[in-house]
Amino acid sequence: MTDAAPKIVLTDLHKSFGPKRVLEGIDLSIGRGESLVVIGGSGTGKSVMLKCILGLLRPEQGSIRIDGEEVVGISARERDRVMRKFGMLFQGGALFDSLRVWENVAFGLIQGQRMKRAKARDIAIEKLAQVGLAASAGALYPSELSGGMQKRVALARAIATNPEIIFFDEPTTGLDPIMADVINGLIVKCVKEVGATALSITHDMASARKIADRIAMLYKGRLIWVGPASEIESSGNPYVDQFIHGREEGPIQMELRA
Numbered sequence: 310m311t312d313a314a315p316k317i318v319l320t321d322l323h324k325s326f327g328p329k330r331v332l333e334g335i336d337l338s339i340g341r342g343e344s345l346v347v348i349g350g351s352g353t354g355k356s357v358m359l360k361c362i363l364g365l366l367r368p369e370q371g372s373i374r375i376d377g378e379e380v381v382g383i384s385a386r387e388r389d390r391v392m393r394k395f396g397m398l399f400q401g402g403a404l405f406d407s408l409r410v411w412e413n414v415a416f417g418l419i420q421g422q423r424m425k426r427a428k429a430r431d432i433a434i435e436k437l438a439q440v441g442l443a444a445s446a447g448a449l450y451p452s453e454l455s456g457g458m459q460k461r462v463a464l465a466r467a468i469a470t471n472p473e474i475i476f477f478d479e480p481t482t483g484l485d486p487i488m489a490d491v492i493n494g495l496i497v498k499c500v501k502e503v504g505a506t507a508l509s510i511t512h513d514m515a516s517a518r519k520i521a522d523r524i525a526m527l528y529k530g531r532l533i534w535v536g537p538a539s540e541i542e543s544s545g546n547p548y549v550d551q552f553i554h555g556r557e558e559g560p561i562q563m564e565l566r567a
């Protein structure tokens with residue numbers, strides 16, 4: 310559950326690319342230990358928002374606070390320190406093909422924390438077990454695994470350093486619905502075990518419903534609805550309603566045609 314001081318606070322965040330305004334005033338507070346999922350159509354700015362928090366993009370206006378600390382405009386060195394709080398599961402897994410599975414999982418421990426290989430390997434094997442993979446899988450290369458197994462490895466890597474905050478970027482893309490459900494279940498379990506705050510972006514509603522405590526919907530540069538996952542069916546918001554039911558007809562399509 311969450312406690313009083315929020316982990317991440319976005320205030321009046323704006324990000325444009327030339328004349329294209331992508332984020333036009335995002336306000337969002339994510340509690341400690343909370344799992345928040347941002348939904349929204351393609352190109353609405355979900356990745357841009359995540360990249361702003363990760364420091365990969367710099368917003369031209371607004372504030373991003375992590376544990377109360379302003380991170381917009383901090384130095385590269387300070388950014389490295391803040392980044393150590395983060396774990397990340399990238400869209401598509403983004404595993405290193407030339408490294409064995411265990412080396413992928415241990416990457417942040419060896420490279421980021423300068424941990425000895427033997428110790429990092431033990432932790433990697435432990436994390437692989439947490440996502441349901443046998444120690445023997447650690448010796449394989451990613452190309453020898455199915456897509457679902459690769460996602461498990463990516464999840465093991467995301468939790469390897471016991472991060473305080475984990476970002477999930479489209480965690481179920483490319484998986485069949487059953488494997489997606491398995492991965493969603495593992496995400497919930499692992500986030501709880503690590504005690505992390507989770508921020509995910511997806512357009513997979515089954516995933517959002519399963520992993521979110523709260524859901525926020527991004528549309529036209531703003532969060533048009535934020536609320537408990539259990540209340541999204543009764544949001545009373547026609548944009549949300551259309552999106553979550555995947556209806557062709559509704560206000561979103563009309564504006565796309567314009």
Ligand SMILES: Nc1ncnc2c1ncn2[C@@H]1O[C@H](COP(=O)(O)OP(=O)(O)OP(=O)(O)O)[C@@H](O)[C@H]1O
Pocket residue numbers: 326331349350351352353354355356357358512
């Ligand atoms: N580096 C960039 N330079 C210029 N425009 C960009 C850049 N990054 C993103 N955009 C634009 O910002 C908008 C939002 O992109 P973003 O990738 O955040 O969408 P998204 O909601 O994550 O979409 P999807 O669900 O398809 O991944 C898009 O119109 C995109 O073209």
